[in-house]
Amino acid sequence: MTMKNEAKKSPVALAVLALLFEEPMHPYRMWQLIKERSKDEVVNVRYRNTLYQTIDRLVRDELISEKETRKEDNRPEQTIYQLTDRGRETALSWMRQMLAEPADEFPEFPVALAYLPMLSVEEVITLLGKRLEKLDAEKIRIEKQITPVQGKIPRLFLLEMEFILAKLQSEIKWVRALLGDLNEGTIYWDEAWLNSIIEQFKNKP
Amino acid sequence: MTMKNEAKKSPVALAVLALLFEEPMHPYRMWQLIKERSKDEVVNVRYRNTLYQTIDRLVRDELISEKETRKEDNRPEQTIYQLTDRGRETALSWMRQMLAEPADEFPEFPVALAYLPMLSVEEVITLLGKRLEKLDAEKIRIEKQITPVQGKIPRLFLLEMEFILAKLQSEIKWVRALLGDLNEGTIYWDEAWLNSIIEQFKNKP
């Protein structure tokens, strides 16, 4: 691949380039830093292998290059990678795109909303109740990451957490409102109602 | 694969099963229905092939099965699929999970936020301005899908759109606030400032 077009951007790929901006390092070290700094909240490194895979393709696309492979006395062998000029440019270009252009992504929850009538109203109420509990728990978890360091480290380094928190709060609010409508019967369906709707649409499509 | 564990859920896979709940049909027809009903807002079918691929694995996992392949007079050959019992159960199980359990997903924007200092404050301000414009445009696009049918079709069938809209509004609000802080200088960085921070952390880690 001659890389006329820019290499594919992804959270993991950006994180790798961003880390190599600091200094050359080996994949396992990147993994450690991502976790230490809690960037694993926004970059999926649950499976460390995706990091190795991503690094392979960044090498192939010449955004990074192998600097050396060394064996620090009692540790396993390490392959140190460094940024190339192209990698530096690409990282900045990705940042510009990611900030300026909303990506179209396909999260799961809205899909389930799109097919709600597969379940009964009662069951949906129960399930959304459980979701709310988990959302609340997640909100508390994030807050616990933020509050202890507030004032100690600049807000600049907490922005992604604040964003996640804001999204969480907005989802909680929305689900709560939906639950309200379901409980009040403002939104309702059952077998008979659904059939009557189908009839209606057969007449005037 | 003996499918001890449940097959992997995904937006496309759920959409396929949900459509087959209505009646047996062929992949291309599913694609048409998804687009007609605007479910492509929440299910990625930009590349029709992923639909065929997903269907292949659903067949392999015995959630659906080939019913017949027919040649309607002047049309290309069609392969009609139908739900199996296992498919019916699985679809319901997926719905329950997707409603009750928030998935951990990794959207792009928060990652860019996590690495903001790679760019200058000025550039970030410009870029976020552009993002806001696009978010506003997207918001208007979604509203234009909702408003004309409001009152004509039940809210139940607009829930995923309403959710997307709520998320959009919350993001717009958050980005606007961030832009405010950047313009006022409440949040600020530059070369010198970043270096001083690094020094600080060398002393007390």
Next chain:
DNA sequence: ATATAATAGTAATAATATAACTAAAGCAAC
């Protein structure tokens, strides 16, 4: 009559997710 769009599906590759490994070293407990 011819170009373009719609219909239905196939082929091939790249990227990512997921699980299961190897192998050496460090450390704690018994």
Next chain:
DNA sequence: GTTGCTTTAGTTATATTATTACTATTATAT
């Protein structure tokens, strides 16, 4: 002092999804 668990560093293999590019037929518009 050796047994067992954790950490370090990386590899192998497979499944799934994204992306591009095809084929071939029919419908429709110019």
